[in-house]
Amino acid sequence: MREPVVSVIKTEPEPDEQQIIQAVREAVELAGGLEGLFKPGDLVLINPNLVAVPPQRRGGAVTLKEVCKGVAVLVEELGGKPVIAESSAAGVDTEKVIEATGYQDLRDEGYEVVDLKKDKTVTMKVPAGYVLEEITTFELVQKAAAIISVPVMKTHDQAEASMSIKNLKGLIPDELKKDFHRAYSIFEGVPALMAALKPSFAVVDAIVAQEGLGPIFGLPVGMNTIVAGRDLVAVDSISCQLMDIAEDEMFMEKNAADKGLGVIDRSRIKVIGEDVAALSRRFMRAVDHVIIEEPTFNLLFEEGTCTGCRNTVLSSLVDIKNDNLQEYLKNKTVIAGQCNSVPDDVDPEGLILVGVCTRDMKANGKYVKGCPPNNIWVVQAIVGEGKAKRQYATEDIDD
Numbered sequence: 001m002r003e004p005v006v007s008v009i010k011t012e013p014e015p016d017e018q019q020i021i022q023a024v025r026e027a028v029e030l031a032g033g034l035e036g037l038f039k040p041g042d043l044v045l046i047n048p049n050l051v052a053v054p055p056q057r058r059g060g061a062v063t064l065k066e067v068c069k070g071v072a073v074l075v076e077e078l079g080g081k082p083v084i085a086e087s088s089a090a091g092v093d094t095e096k097v098i099e100a101t102g103y104q105d106l107r108d109e110g111y112e113v114v115d116l117k118k119d120k121t122v123t124m125k126v127p128a129g130y131v132l133e134e135i136t137t138f139e140l141v142q143k144a145a146a147i148i149s150v151p152v153m154k155t156h157d158q159a160e161a162s163m164s165i166k167n168l169k170g171l172i173p174d175e176l177k178k179d180f181h182r183a184y185s186i187f188e189g190v191p192a193l194m195a196a197l198k199p200s201f202a203v204v205d206a207i208v209a210q211e212g213l214g215p216i217f218g219l220p221v222g223m224n225t226i227v228a229g230r231d232l233v234a235v236d237s238i239s240c241q242l243m244d245i246a247e248d249e250m251f252m253e254k255n256a257a258d259k260g261l262g263v264i265d266r267s268r269i270k271v272i273g274e275d276v277a278a279l280s281r282r283f284m285r286a287v288d289h290v291i292i293e294e295p296t297f298n299l300l301f302e303e304g305t306c307t308g309c310r311n312t313v314l315s316s317l318v319d320i321k322n323d324n325l326q327e328y329l330k331n332k333t334v335i336a337g338q339c340n341s342v343p344d345d346v347d348p349e350g351l352i353l354v355g356v357c358t359r360d361m362k363a364n365g366k367y368v369k370g371c372p373p374n375n376i377w378v379v380q381a382i383v384g385e386g387k388a389k390r391q392y393a394t395e396d397i398d399d
């Protein structure tokens, strides 16, 4: 296999739209450009990370619209038809995220920005040797001549980091997203997704990255950087190097590399542009980020807890903290995920069971229905009705 090329480009601090678009252009061109990936007239799907409504637009939780616009401009210059498309985390209304993150502005400028959750689902075969034989995706994804993954650089509470291959979960419907947690590990499922979808380029938005409790509630890190390349595993490897994450901490990318889907070994990747070692800084890991300091409060994410329930619970805790209601966390235990028993030392008076995965245990505490539940229901279960505002709303849900 030839040495993959990854470009690393720095912008001015706090760059404006034109500076970001220029940095994207330089990064893509240095990494070999988009030439040959599609023909004039072809649909090119640009997939940002729009996981959920973030606390702030430039906070490192979601891909900046300016980065996607930069990619769309390059696609148009080659005669392609760019479509920016995403399906947000399970239970999250993608349209609300589009509105909150400024992607509506791109629509107003004439760019197509699609909520994939409204599209028809289709199945696509996965080559032999993966944890899945086929995946469910969307008609638009299947029609695309090329897929460009445009993640934002961040640490993550289930994987060490969320980069361009994990970002592809935004191209599958909610039910498969949940199965990635319930039935398959994301570390095995994401390489299968990659094998089926064959993404052809990645542009990582590290203008404002995020450390700590990603994918949403971490802390912003101004990196003012764009990373790009045709080999998504190599792009993720170099992006993680910038965050001081070692190759052997990148389980998803390692599995993908073992299947021949790309190169993770940094000694075999050609980096063009900035000096990665000089730019690198240690990103706080999600497990090291304490958001609640009440010592008698316990949070248990059982095996198979999806992003939907994790985000719901964590956003509820952030709401409680922001509303100065932390006293209600005293002696409470919150459990989410596939729960078959409750630890003996948990006081039933303070037990909150979140989501349908805990339904069999609902006689043991206060049960919050939903898959995932609505954030406000979790807040109310903890603090009581009428004491907290709804800040990170999800869609209405089915029990």
Ligand code: SF4
Residues within 6 Å of the ligand: 090, 178, 181, 182, 304, 305, 306, 307, 308, 309, 336, 337, 338, 354, 355, 356, 357, 358, 370, 371, 372, 373
């Ligand atoms: S209840 Fe939560 S953890 Fe269980 S499948 Fe639904 S979203 Fe996932």
